[in-house]
Protein backbone atom coordinates (compact mmCIF):
# COMPACT_ATOMS: atom_id res chain seq x y z
CA UNK A 1 0.00 0.00 0.00
CA UNK A 2 1.38 3.41 -0.91
CA UNK A 3 1.35 6.06 1.77
CA UNK A 4 -1.13 8.83 1.06
CA UNK A 5 0.26 12.11 -0.15
CA UNK A 6 -1.19 13.81 2.92
CA UNK A 7 0.68 11.43 5.25
CA UNK A 8 3.88 12.00 3.30
CA UNK A 9 3.48 15.76 3.53
CA UNK A 10 2.86 15.55 7.27
CA UNK A 11 5.87 13.30 7.82
CA UNK A 12 8.04 15.70 5.81
CA UNK A 13 6.80 18.67 7.85
CA UNK A 14 7.56 16.87 11.12
CA UNK A 15 11.04 15.95 9.89
CA UNK A 16 11.63 19.48 8.66
CA UNK A 17 10.67 21.04 11.98
CA UNK A 18 12.92 18.62 13.88
CA UNK A 19 16.11 19.76 12.16
CA UNK A 20 17.96 23.03 11.85
CA UNK A 21 19.55 21.83 8.63
CA UNK A 22 16.20 21.33 6.91
CA UNK A 23 15.22 23.48 3.94
CA UNK A 24 12.31 25.94 4.24
CA UNK A 25 10.35 23.94 1.68
CA UNK A 26 10.62 20.50 0.13
CA UNK A 27 9.35 19.55 -3.32
CA UNK A 28 7.82 16.10 -3.61
CA UNK A 29 8.77 14.63 -6.96
CA UNK A 30 6.77 11.59 -8.09
CA UNK A 31 9.30 9.13 -9.52
CA UNK A 32 7.00 7.55 -12.05
CA UNK A 33 9.07 5.10 -14.09
CA UNK A 34 6.93 2.11 -14.85
CA UNK A 35 3.74 3.91 -13.76
CA UNK A 36 0.76 4.31 -16.04
CA UNK A 37 -0.59 7.64 -17.24
CA UNK A 38 -3.60 6.95 -15.01
CA UNK A 39 -1.53 6.67 -11.81
CA UNK A 40 0.25 9.88 -12.80
CA UNK A 41 -3.09 11.65 -13.29
CA UNK A 42 -4.24 10.44 -9.87
CA UNK A 43 -1.09 11.77 -8.19
CA UNK A 44 -1.46 15.07 -10.07
CA UNK A 45 -5.08 15.39 -8.92
CA UNK A 46 -3.89 14.93 -5.34
CA UNK A 47 -1.47 17.79 -5.82
CA UNK A 48 1.85 16.39 -7.00
CA UNK A 49 3.33 18.98 -9.35
CA UNK A 50 6.75 17.50 -10.10
CA UNK A 51 7.34 14.16 -11.80
CA UNK A 52 10.54 12.32 -12.65
CA UNK A 53 11.15 9.84 -15.44
CA UNK A 54 14.25 7.69 -15.92
CA UNK A 55 14.18 7.07 -19.64
CA UNK A 56 13.68 9.58 -22.40
CA UNK A 57 11.78 7.14 -24.58
CA UNK A 58 9.38 6.00 -21.87
CA UNK A 59 8.83 9.64 -20.91
CA UNK A 60 7.98 10.65 -24.47
CA UNK A 61 5.46 7.82 -24.71
CA UNK A 62 3.56 9.08 -21.67
CA UNK A 63 4.21 12.78 -21.46
CA UNK A 64 3.65 14.13 -24.95
CA UNK A 65 -0.06 13.70 -24.09
CA UNK A 66 0.11 14.21 -20.32
CA UNK A 67 1.87 17.55 -20.65
CA UNK A 68 -1.15 18.97 -22.47
CA UNK A 69 -3.51 17.61 -19.83
CA UNK A 70 -1.36 18.71 -16.90
CA UNK A 71 0.14 22.02 -18.00
CA UNK A 72 1.24 22.96 -14.48
CA UNK A 73 3.48 19.98 -13.90
CA UNK A 74 7.24 20.09 -14.12
CA UNK A 75 8.91 17.08 -15.67
CA UNK A 76 12.37 16.04 -14.45
CA UNK A 77 14.81 13.57 -15.98
CA UNK A 78 16.24 11.51 -13.12
CA UNK A 79 17.86 8.71 -15.13
CA UNK A 80 21.07 8.75 -17.16
CA UNK A 81 21.11 10.75 -20.38
CA UNK A 82 23.00 9.61 -23.47
CA UNK A 83 24.21 12.33 -25.80
CA UNK A 84 22.19 10.87 -28.69
CA UNK A 85 18.97 11.59 -26.71
CA UNK A 86 19.82 15.18 -25.82
CA UNK A 87 17.53 16.71 -28.44
CA UNK A 88 14.46 14.83 -27.18
CA UNK A 89 15.41 15.51 -23.57
CA UNK A 90 15.76 19.26 -24.01
CA UNK A 91 12.42 19.38 -25.80
CA UNK A 92 10.56 17.39 -23.14
CA UNK A 93 12.05 18.00 -19.71
CA UNK A 94 11.89 21.09 -17.52
CA UNK A 95 14.71 19.89 -15.27
CA UNK A 96 17.57 17.53 -16.10
CA UNK A 97 18.87 16.17 -12.81
CA UNK A 98 21.51 13.84 -14.20
CA UNK A 99 24.20 15.98 -15.82
CA UNK A 100 27.38 14.11 -14.93
CA UNK A 101 30.07 14.68 -17.53
CA UNK A 102 31.72 17.35 -19.65
CA UNK A 103 30.68 15.80 -22.95
CA UNK A 104 27.01 15.74 -21.95
CA UNK A 105 27.19 19.33 -20.72
CA UNK A 106 28.55 20.41 -24.10
CA UNK A 107 25.85 18.57 -26.01
CA UNK A 108 23.16 20.06 -23.76
CA UNK A 109 24.46 23.60 -24.16
CA UNK A 110 24.55 23.22 -27.92
CA UNK A 111 21.00 21.86 -28.04
CA UNK A 112 19.68 24.51 -25.63
CA UNK A 113 21.04 27.19 -27.94
CA UNK A 114 19.62 25.51 -31.02
CA UNK A 115 16.18 24.93 -29.50
CA UNK A 116 16.13 28.22 -27.56
CA UNK A 117 15.06 26.26 -24.50
CA UNK A 118 17.05 25.93 -21.27
CA UNK A 119 15.88 23.31 -18.81
CA UNK A 120 17.30 23.69 -15.33
CA UNK A 121 20.19 21.32 -14.60
CA UNK A 122 21.37 19.42 -11.57
CA UNK A 123 24.75 17.74 -11.38
CA UNK A 124 24.47 14.09 -10.38
CA UNK A 125 27.25 12.98 -8.05
CA UNK A 126 28.26 9.35 -7.53
CA UNK A 127 28.94 9.93 -3.83
CA UNK A 128 29.50 6.21 -3.21
CA UNK A 129 31.91 5.83 -6.15
CA UNK A 130 29.97 2.82 -7.42
CA UNK A 131 31.26 1.49 -10.73
CA UNK A 132 27.79 0.69 -12.08
CA UNK A 133 26.26 4.03 -11.12
CA UNK A 134 25.98 7.25 -13.08
CA UNK A 135 27.15 10.53 -11.61
CA UNK A 136 30.46 12.34 -11.64
CA UNK A 137 33.14 11.47 -9.09
CA UNK A 138 32.98 13.58 -5.92
CA UNK A 139 36.28 15.32 -6.75
CA UNK A 140 34.97 16.33 -10.19
CA UNK A 141 31.91 18.27 -9.06
CA UNK A 142 33.48 21.67 -8.75
CA UNK A 143 35.07 21.63 -12.19
CA UNK A 144 31.92 20.26 -13.79
CA UNK A 145 29.73 22.95 -12.22
CA UNK A 146 32.16 25.63 -13.40
CA UNK A 147 32.21 24.13 -16.87
CA UNK A 148 28.40 24.02 -17.07
CA UNK A 149 28.12 27.59 -15.84
CA UNK A 150 30.67 28.66 -18.42
CA UNK A 151 28.52 27.07 -21.13
CA UNK A 152 25.49 29.03 -19.93
CA UNK A 153 23.63 26.04 -18.52
CA UNK A 154 21.25 26.88 -15.70
CA UNK A 155 22.78 24.82 -12.86
CA UNK A 156 20.41 24.80 -9.89
CA UNK A 157 21.61 22.03 -7.65
CA UNK A 158 23.17 18.65 -6.94
CA UNK A 159 21.60 15.19 -6.95
CA UNK A 160 22.73 11.84 -5.56
CA UNK A 161 21.61 8.24 -5.11
CA UNK A 162 23.56 6.75 -2.17
CA UNK A 163 24.65 3.09 -2.30
CA UNK A 164 22.01 0.55 -1.26
CA UNK A 165 22.78 -0.89 2.16
CA UNK A 166 24.84 2.04 3.42
CA UNK A 167 23.61 4.68 5.79
CA UNK A 168 22.68 7.56 3.49
CA UNK A 169 23.41 10.27 6.09
CA UNK A 170 27.08 10.86 5.24
CA UNK A 171 26.25 11.00 1.52
CA UNK A 172 23.51 13.57 2.10
CA UNK A 173 25.76 15.60 4.39
CA UNK A 174 28.54 15.63 1.83
CA UNK A 175 26.18 16.72 -0.93
CA UNK A 176 24.71 19.49 1.19
CA UNK A 177 28.16 20.83 2.08
CA UNK A 178 29.27 20.75 -1.55
CA UNK A 179 26.13 22.52 -2.77
CA UNK A 180 26.59 25.20 -0.13
CA UNK A 181 30.22 25.73 -1.11
CA UNK A 182 29.23 26.09 -4.76
CA UNK A 183 26.32 28.43 -4.09
CA UNK A 184 23.72 25.94 -5.33
CA UNK A 185 20.30 26.01 -3.67
CA UNK A 186 18.90 22.73 -5.00
CA UNK A 187 19.51 19.41 -3.24
CA UNK A 188 17.75 16.44 -4.84
CA UNK A 189 18.24 13.60 -2.40
CA UNK A 190 16.11 11.00 -0.68
CA UNK A 191 13.87 8.24 -2.06
CA UNK A 192 11.15 6.07 -0.49
CA UNK A 193 13.46 4.42 2.04
CA UNK A 194 15.36 7.46 3.21
CA UNK A 195 13.47 10.63 2.34
CA UNK A 196 12.89 11.71 5.92
CA UNK A 197 16.63 11.45 6.63
CA UNK A 198 17.22 13.50 3.48
CA UNK A 199 14.72 16.14 4.59
CA UNK A 200 16.40 16.44 7.99
CA UNK A 201 19.70 16.96 6.17
CA UNK A 202 18.48 19.72 3.90
CA UNK A 203 16.90 18.12 0.82
CA UNK A 204 14.90 20.56 -1.31
CA UNK A 205 13.54 17.77 -3.54
CA UNK A 206 12.74 14.17 -2.56
CA UNK A 207 12.16 11.66 -5.35
CA UNK A 208 9.42 9.26 -4.30
CA UNK A 209 8.46 6.15 -6.24
CA UNK A 210 7.14 3.18 -4.25
CA UNK A 211 5.97 5.08 -1.18
CA UNK A 212 3.80 7.28 -3.38
CA UNK A 213 2.67 4.94 -6.16
CA UNK A 214 3.03 1.49 -4.60
CA UNK A 215 5.36 -1.21 -5.90
CA UNK A 216 6.19 -0.96 -9.59
CA UNK A 217 4.33 -3.53 -11.67
CA UNK A 218 7.28 -4.31 -13.92
CA UNK A 219 10.87 -4.42 -12.72
CA UNK A 220 12.76 -1.39 -14.02
CA UNK A 221 16.38 -1.25 -15.03
CA UNK A 222 18.51 0.04 -12.22
CA UNK A 223 17.77 3.72 -12.05
CA UNK A 224 21.17 5.24 -11.96
CA UNK A 225 23.23 2.83 -14.03
CA UNK A 226 24.46 3.75 -17.48
Ligand SMILES: *Cc1c(COP(=O)(O)O)cnc(C)c1O
Nearest residue numbers: 031078191192207208209210223
Ligand atom coordinates in the same frame (compact mmCIF):
# COMPACT_ATOMS: atom_id res chain seq x y z
C1 LIG B 1 13.16 5.04 -9.10
C2 LIG B 1 13.93 6.20 -8.59
C3 LIG B 1 13.52 6.88 -7.44
C4 LIG B 1 12.35 6.43 -6.58
O1 LIG B 1 12.67 5.22 -5.96
P1 LIG B 1 11.74 4.64 -4.80
O2 LIG B 1 12.71 3.87 -3.97
O3 LIG B 1 10.72 3.80 -5.47
O4 LIG B 1 11.17 5.78 -4.07
C5 LIG B 1 14.25 7.99 -7.07
N1 LIG B 1 15.32 8.42 -7.75
C6 LIG B 1 15.74 7.79 -8.87
C7 LIG B 1 16.94 8.30 -9.58
C8 LIG B 1 15.06 6.66 -9.30
O5 LIG B 1 15.50 6.02 -10.37
